[in-house]
Amino acid sequence: MMKKDELEDMFKDSFENFEADVNPGVWKNIQTGLKGAGLGLLGKMLMNKIGSNAIVAIVSSAAAVVATVLVMNGTSNQTKETTPQANSEPKIIVDTQKPSVDEIKDFLATDNNVSKQEVVVQSESNEKETKNTNGTLVIKKDKKAIEALLSDNNIASISSSCVGGAVPLIINLSNIGTGKINKWTFNDGTKPMTGANPVKYFDVPGLYTITLTSTSADGKTSVDSLKIEVTGNSSLPSMPAEFSPNGDGVNDVFVFQSKNIVNMSAKIYDRNGSVVYDYTGTDGKWDGKNKKGEKVKPGIYLYVILADGVDGKKYEQNGKINLTR
Numbered sequence: 001m002m003k004k005d006e007l008e009d010m011f012k013d014s015f016e017n018f019e020a021d022v023n024p025g026v027w028k029n030i031q032t033g034l035k036g037a038g039l040g041l042l043g044k045m046l047m048n049k050i051g052s053n054a055i056v057a058i059v060s061s062a063a064a065v066v067a068t069v070l071v072m073n074g075t076s077n078q079t080k081e082t083t084p085q086a087n088s089e090p091k092i093i094v095d096t097q098k099p100s101v102d103e104i105k106d107f108l109a110t111d112n113n114v115s116k117q118e119v120v121v122q123s124e125s126n127e128k129e130t131k132n133t134n135g136t137l138v139i140k141k142d143k144k145a146i147e148a149l150l151s152d153n154n155i156a157s158i159s160s161s162c163v164g165g166a167v168p169l170i171i172n173l174s175n176i177g178t179g180k181i182n183k184w185t186f187n188d189g190t191k192p193m194t195g196a197n198p199v200k201y202f203d204v205p206g207l208y209t210i211t212l213t214s215t216s217a218d219g220k221t222s223v224d225s226l227k228i229e230v231t232g233n234s235s236l237p238s239m240p241a242e243f244s245p246n247g248d249g250v251n252d253v254f255v256f257q258s259k260n261i262v263n264m265s266a267k268i269y270d271r272n273g274s275v276v277y278d279y280t281g282t283d284g285k286w287d288g289k290n291k292k293g294e295k296v297k298p299g300i301y302l303y304v305i306l307a308d309g310v311d312g313k314k315y316e317q318n319g320k321i322n323l324t325r
Contacts, residue, residue, distance in 0.1 A: 154177045154178050154222075155177045155178055155179045155214050155215070155216045155220055155221070155222035156175060156177050156179050156182075156212050156213065156214035156222035156223055156224040157175060157176045157177035157224055158173065158174075158175065158176075158210065158212050158224045158225070158226045159173070159174045159175070159176045160172070160173055160174075160210075160226055160228075161173075163226065163227070163228060163229070164228055164229035164230065164231070165230065165231065166205075166230070166231045166232065166233050167202060167203050167204065167205055167230055167231070167232055167233065167260065168201065168202070168203050169201070169202040169203075169228075169230050170199065170200070170201050170202075171199070171200045171201075171202070171210075171228065172197070172199055173197065173198050173199070173200060173210065173212075174196060174197045175196045175197075175212055175214055177214055177222065177224075178216055178217075179214025179215055179216055179222065180214075180215065180216060180217050181214065181215040182194060182195060182196055182212060182213070182214045183212070183213045183214075184198050184200075184210065184211070184212055185210075185211045185213070186200065186208060186209075186210055186211075187208055187209050188202065188204070188206070188208050202228070202230045204230070205230050205231055205232035205260060205310045206230055207227065207228070207229050207230075208227070208228045208229075208230065209225055209226070209227055209228070210225065210226045210227075210228060211223065211224075211225045212224045212225070212226075231310075231311070232259075232260035232309065232310035232311055233259065233260060233311070234259060234260040234261060234307075234309025234310055234311045234313060234315065235258070235259045235260070235309070235315065236257070236258055236259075236261070236305060236307055236315045236316075236317040237257045237258070237259060238257075239254075239256070239257060239303070239305075239317065239319055239321065240254065240255075240321070241320075241321070241322060242321060242322035242323070242324060243288070243321065243322075243323065243324075244323075244324045244325060245287050245288030245289075245295075245323070245325070246324075246325050252287070253285045253286065253287050253288075254285060254286040254287075254288075254303075254321055254323075255284075255285045256279070256283075256284040256285060256286075256305055258282065258283075258307055260309055260310045260311070261282055261307045261308065261309055261310070261315070262282065262308050262309065262310055263280075263281075263282065263307065263308040264279075264280070264281060264282055264284060264305065264306070264307040264308075265278070265279065265280045265305070265306050265307075266278065266279045266280075266284050266286075266303060266304070266305045266306075267279075267303065267304050268286055268301050268302070268303050268321075269301065269302040269303070269304070270296070270299075270301060270302075271299070271300065271301075275291075276290045276291070276296055276301070277289070277290060277291060278291075288323055288325075296323065297323075298323050298324050298325050299322075299323060300320055300321075300322055300323075301320070301321050301322075301323060302318070302319075302320055302321075303318060303319060303320075303321055304316075304317075304318045305317045305318065
C-alpha cells in the first residue's frame with residue numbers, strides 16, 4: 001500500500017511544471033460569454049476553444065490539491081487525538097469533623113489492619129496522610145493523639161436528665177466519665193456540689209451554665225460544661241375573698257399573690273371609687289390602712305392588679321376583697 005508521503009510526492013511531481021497553452025482570444029470570448037450567454041454558453045466555448053484534454057487536466061489538478069489538503073488535515077487531527085493527557089493530581093479529602101467515641105474506638109481497633117497497598121506518611125502536624133490505590137489522599141489523626149483526646153474527654157463528661165424547662169425545674173446530673181473527684185458549680189449564686197450524681201433545682205427563670213471539674217485517679221483534670229435554659233410560667237393566682245387585719249396573727253394582710261412576675265402595681269378602691277392604697281413592686285400586700293397609715297373601716301373594697309411576667313406577657317386581675325376586724 002502506498003504511504004501518505006509517497007502519494008503527496010506523486011501529485012507534486014505530476015503537476016509541478018504543468019501549464020496549459022491558452023490562446024489570448026479565448027479570454028476575450030470568455031468575457032463576452034459571461035455578459036451574454038451565461039454559464040452554459042461559457043462551458044461550450046471552453047470545450048471548443050481549449051479542448052477536452054485541457055479541461056480534464058485542470059480538473060485533475062484541482063482534485064489533487066483537495067486530496068492533499070484532506071490528507072494533511074486528517075494527519076493533524078490524528079496527532080491532536082493521540083496527544084498524551086497530563087496526569088491529574090490526586091483528590092485530597094480532609095476530614096474536619098470531630099469523631100464520635102464509637103468512631104474513635106473503631107478506628108483504634110482497625111488501625112493495625114491497614115492494607116499493605118496503602119502508603120502512610122507521618123507529617124509534622126502529627127497527622128497521618130494515607131494514599132489509597134485509587135489515588136485519593138485521606139488524612140487521619142495520629143493514633144496517640146486520638147488516645148490522648150479520648151482519655152481527657154472521658155474524665156469529665158456531663159449527662160443531664162434535661163437541658164431546660166419551666167420553673168420549678170429539677171435536673172438529675174451525673175458524670176459518665178472516669179473522674180473520681182467531682183466538683184459541680186452553678187452561676188445562679190448557689191453553693192457548689194460534689195459527688196458523681198447530684199440533683200440541681202432551679203426556681204428562677206434564666207439561662208444558666210453547669211460546670212463540672214473532675215480529677216482522675218492518676219491526677220489528671222478535665223472540665224465539661226452544659227447550658228440550661230429555665231423558662232417561667234407567669235401568672236396572677238386567685239386572690240382571697242377576705243382578710244381580717246386585727247393583729248391576731250391570722251389572715252392579717254391581703255397578699256398580692258403572683259408567680260414569676262418581674263413588676264407589679266396594685267390599687268385598692270373604696271365604694272366611692274377613691275384610692276385608699278396603692279403599691280408598686282413584686283411582693284405586695286395590704287394591711288388594711290390607707291395612705292396616711294390610718295385603719296380603714298370594715299367593708300367591701302375593690303382591687304386592680306397589673307403585672308409583667310418573665311415570659312414577656314402582661315397580666316391584669318381585679319376583684320372584691322371583704323375587710324373584717
